[in-house]
Amino acid sequence: MIDLRSDTVTKPSAAMLQAMMQASVGDDVLNEDPTVQQLQKKTAAIFGMEAGLFCPSGTMTNQIAIRLHTQPQQEVICDKRSHIYLYEGGGIAYNSMCSVRLLDGKRGILSATDVEASINNPDDIHAPQTALVSLENTVNKGGGAYYTLPQITAIREVCHTHHLPLHLDGARVFNALTASGDDAQQYGTYFDTISVCLSKGLGAPVGSVLLGSKAHIQKAMRIRKVLGGGMRQVGYLAAAGIYALDNNIRLLADDHQRARVLGDTLQALPFVSEVLPVDTNIVIFSLKGMSTQQCLAKLAAHNILAIAFGPTEIRMVTHLDFDDAMLDRVTNTLRNFA
Numbered sequence: 001m002i003d004l005r006s007d008t009v010t011k012p013s014a015a016m017l018q019a020m021m022q023a024s025v026g027d028d029v030l031n032e033d034p035t036v037q038q039l040q041k042k043t044a045a046i047f048g049m050e051a052g053l054f055c056p057s058g059t060m061t062n063q064i065a066i067r068l069h070t071q072p073q074q075e076v077i078c079d080k081r082s083h084i085y086l087y088e089g090g091g092i093a094y095n096s097m098c099s100v101r102l103l104d105g106k107r108g109i110l111s112a113t114d115v116e117a118s119i120n121n122p123d124d125i126h127a128p129q130t131a132l133v134s135l136e137n138t139v140n141k142g143g144g145a146y147y148t149l150p151q152i153t154a155i156r157e158v159c160h161t162h163h164l165p166l167h168l169d170g171a172r173v174f175n176a177l178t179a180s181g182d183d184a185q186q187y188g189t190y191f192d193t194i195s196v197c198l199s200k201g202l203g204a205p206v207g208s209v210l211l212g213s214k215a216h217i218q219k220a221m222r223i224r225k226v227l228g229g230g231m232r233q234v235g236y237l238a239a240a241g242i243y244a245l246d247n248n249i250r251l252l253a254d255d256h257q258r259a260r261v262l263g264d265t266l267q268a269l270p271f272v273s274e275v276l277p278v279d280t281n282i283v284i285f286s287l288k289g290m291s292t293q294q295c296l297a298k299l300a301a302h303n304i305l306a307i308a309f310g311p312t313e314i315r316m317v318t319h320l321d322f323d324d325a326m327l328d329r330v331t332n333t334l335r336n337f338a
């Protein structure tokens with residue numbers, strides 16, 4: 001079976017499992033797990049940030065960040081394709097009691113001008129107070145589009161002028177950095193908080209890390225507790241994250257290359273009307289003359305899994321457990337559809 005539904009489907013490698021087995025652990029709710037501490041420090045250091053907090057999921061790290069930066073009745077600015085808006089169960093309303101201002105970025109990439117135009121007048125009591133700007137990098141629903149540093153800098157400046165914090169949903173931030181060649185250390189100077197997923201392209205079975213200042217992370221621990229995210233001897237999982245950071249970031253470029261080949265193959269097929277530009281490891285394409293269900297069923301008949309991503313769109317995501325031989329099988333299968 002070739003599973004291209006998401007980069008979350010990877011299984012830990014033998015070497016990663018070995019690292020997990022050898023972890024030293026303690027009760028992390030009491031701050032006594034050395035491996036968790038090591039992972040938090042290591043991730044924070046990569047981005048030049050003060051502190052980190054290990055959480056069970058990227059949904060939790062995002063939701064903690066939103067809760068951290070807002071008060072009820074306020075508003076969060078994000079793109080209309082954002083994971084925090086579309087795929088976190090209405091958590092912005094449920095956990096933080098805030099409204100959202102949805103922008104329509106280019107493939108989910110917001111411009112500083114659009115962000116500035118959507119900040120409410122703080123003196124107008126009719127309007128919710130703008131409290132947070134949240135970016136996603138790469139943009140999942142934008143087909144893996146990524147921000148460059150000048151784009152981020154311009155948004156940071158707007159936030160600075162209006163005294164607004166800036167959060168990054170960096171579920172695939174290492175894909176973004178791999179594609180842009182930008183320096184992770186710069187991110188620490190632009191974002192107030194960053195959510196990093198270890199369970200996407202990096203191949204760990206579980207976990208995300210929220211990064212921020214010491215004060216933010218101290219407060220974040222309280223919010224994680226109330227969400228039920230305090231874990232005990234969780235160093236076994238943190239060890240997988242450390243292994244992933246040490247070994248798997250460098251492999252993301254291969255995922256991007258394979259995704260490009262998939263995109264080029266799809267582009268040439270008569271039943272594909274459009275392929276979003278393939279910038280990282282996500283391929284989103286639209287069908288013509290064939291329904292999404294038909295296409296997925298045909299793929300499944302060849303033991304290939306993809307996912308419906310809209311009425312006529314399909315998404316394929318490349319990852320650690322998808323190699324060149326599998327790529328050949330997928331491209332040959334697609335060509336033989338026609």
Ligand SMILES: *Cc1c(COP(=O)(O)O)cnc(C)c1O
Nearest residue numbers: 057058059060083136140169171
């Ligand atoms: C996967 C993902 C998350 C976090 O998802 P979890 O499944 O909760 O770990 C957040 N943002 C984006 C863009 C994602 O793709």
